[in-house]
Amino acid sequence: MDEKGDVTLQKCGVRFKPPTLVIVYAHNDTGKLRKRSMPVRLLKQESKVSQVAEELCQHPKHGMYLKKIPLWQLEKMLCLMQNKLKGLSLDESLEATTQEYSINANEDLNKLDDEALEKKKTVMSESFEKNRKKPGDLDYVYDIEVDFNSVNASGQSEWDSD
Amino acid sequence: MSMADGKSPDYDQESKSGDTTVKVICLGDSAVGKSKLVERFLMDNYQPQQLSTYALTLFRYHTKLNEDNVCVDFWDTAGQERFSNMHPSYYHQAHACILVFDVSRKVTYKNLPMWLKELRDYRPEIPCLCAANKIDVDYKITQKSFNFAKKQGMPFYFVSASDGTNVVKLFRDAINAAVSYKNNSTDYMDEVMRELETFNSMGLTDSGFDTPDGAENKSITDGPSIS
Numbered sequence: 001m002d003e004k005g006d007v008t009l010q011k012c013g014v015r016f017k018p019p020t021l022v023i024v025y026a027h028n029d030t031g032k033l034r035k036r037s038m039p040v041r042l043l044k045q046e047s048k049v050s051q052v053a054e055e056l057c058q059h060p061k062h063g064m065y066l067k068k069i070p071l072w073q074l075e076k077m078l079c080l081m082q083n084k085l086k087g088l089s090l091d092e093s094l095e096a097t098t099q100e101y102s103i104n105a106n107e108d109l110n111k112l113d114d115e116a117l118e119k120k121k122t123v124m125s126e127s128f129e130k131n132r133k134k135p136g137d138l139d140y141v142y143d144i145e146v147d148f149n150s151v152n153a154s155g156q157s158e159w160d161s162d
Numbered sequence: 163m164s165m166a167d168g169k170s171p172d173y174d175q176e177s178k179s180g181d182t183t184v185k186v187i188c189l190g191d192s193a194v195g196k197s198k199l200v201e202r203f204l205m206d207n208y209q210p211q212q213l214s215t216y217a218l219t220l221f222r223y224h225t226k227l228n229e230d231n232v233c234v235d236f237w238d239t240a241g242q243e244r245f246s247n248m249h250p251s252y253y254h255q256a257h258a259c260i261l262v263f264d265v266s267r268k269v270t271y272k273n274l275p276m277w278l279k280e281l282r283d284y285r286p287e288i289p290c291l292c293a294a295n296k297i298d299v300d301y302k303i304t305q306k307s308f309n310f311a312k313k314q315g316m317p318f319y320f321v322s323a324s325d326g327t328n329v330v331k332l333f334r335d336a337i338n339a340a341v342s343y344k345n346n347s348t349d350y351m352d353e354v355m356r357e358l359e360t361f362n363s364m365g366l367t368d369s370g371f372d373t374p375d376g377a378e379n380k381s382i383t384d385g386p387s388i389s
Contacts, residue, residue: 105268109192110244117244121193128198131298131324135205142205143330148304148320157306159271 007034009068012077019043019081021056021074023065038062040078045085049078050118072123076101171235173255181224181231184340185255186333188237189277190262191270192244195295198323199262200236203333218242218252227341234337253284258340260332261316262293265303274310289339291317293332298322 010033011024021038038059043052053074057066066074076097083093100119109120133140173185188196200221221236237256242248259281263270274292281290292311297304297320304320311318317335321328 103267105266107267108269108273110273112192112244114241117192117241124193127296127299128324131322133325141326144326144328145331146320146327154305155307157271157303157308159268160309 007065007068009065012069012073014077014080016081016084019085021062021066021077023069025065025068036062036065038066040081043078043081043085045082047082048115049075049082050115050122052078070126072101072119072126075119075122170251170254173235173257179231181233182227182341182344183233183235184257184337184344185235185237186258186260186336186340187252187256188239188260188262189248189281190243191264191267191273191277192241194262194264194267194270195323196260196262197238199260199293199295199321199329199332200238202323202326202329204236225337227338232337232341234340247280250284253281256285256288257344258288258336259285259290260293260336261290262295264296265294265320266296266299271308271310278314287343289336289343290314291319291332291336291339293319293321295321295323297327298324 006028007025008028009023009025013022014020015022015037019040021040022035023038024033024035026033038056040052040056042055043049053066053071056074057063059066079097079100080093083096084090088096100116101123103120103123109117112120135142171183173183188200190196204221204223219238219240221238223234223236225232225234237252239248239252242252261274261277261281263274265271278290281288292308292314294303294308308318319328319332319335321332323329
């Protein structure tokens, strides 16, 4: 039944013992809610969460549900589990992962290492993919030109004033 | 012009086919979308080339400009901007620069003067175009004006690598600027290099006026590698 018809994700979360992803979703045709628990056995203290997330999305049974979670959110939940394995408190862990998986307009990303920068890019790619127009889309145009200069009426960017 | 050896092409020489060859570089903070912009412009129409010596990627693109064949190499930083300074080879012989910031992150705008300064240390005269990327995140930003480009006398573009707005225009303008710069260069070093070449072609190479053979190029092809 689950494999047929489309579903809409409602909620997702983590359980620490044992490390488990939990999602609640609704069947689009019936509106019925279901809960699905997915143990994450391959996550270790030294695992790279982006790789674990990728493998989970390929899982024959769980993959189709996990792909519906924004990738950065899936990675963030895996980070929470990993921090638990490392012995961090939940408060510390939430603070750290929230910082890692959010975009601060004043944070200089030039100073991050590869893995930390990748996390930021994963967050950014959500809006990139959401707004993306690519070949094959009905409204895709290769050379799309818009003249904004005639309409910028609301004045100077406040970024210039300090 | 072969890059099979993983070394940088010499952009001051004409290619074997006689086509005009220009080098266009992208500058700006990490994650402002430099690679995404190049990819959006080229779509599938490119041959990526790896310059193994410098851990850089460049994208070669062929086009026509007023009946002439033009070969454009777009250079991408490949994350090098995170090691504070770009390697000099990145700027070497560049004919135009696209300077990019992210309209959703103030720090990337505030860092533009730093990038421009570094560019001007190496290439005082080449045309530079300023691109405000990621306008798709919030189109309201396009109602604002940004002073930096105007103050520096640079053309300014609101663009989105995601939905494609103004990307093709930006790159076509950059190619035009690069080609016309190459054809009527006023850059001091380029003038000097041209004078030297004239001396050489006048057969004065043995008269003692010449500089050591290929001194300029040597620093590029045999420079230290970045890893």
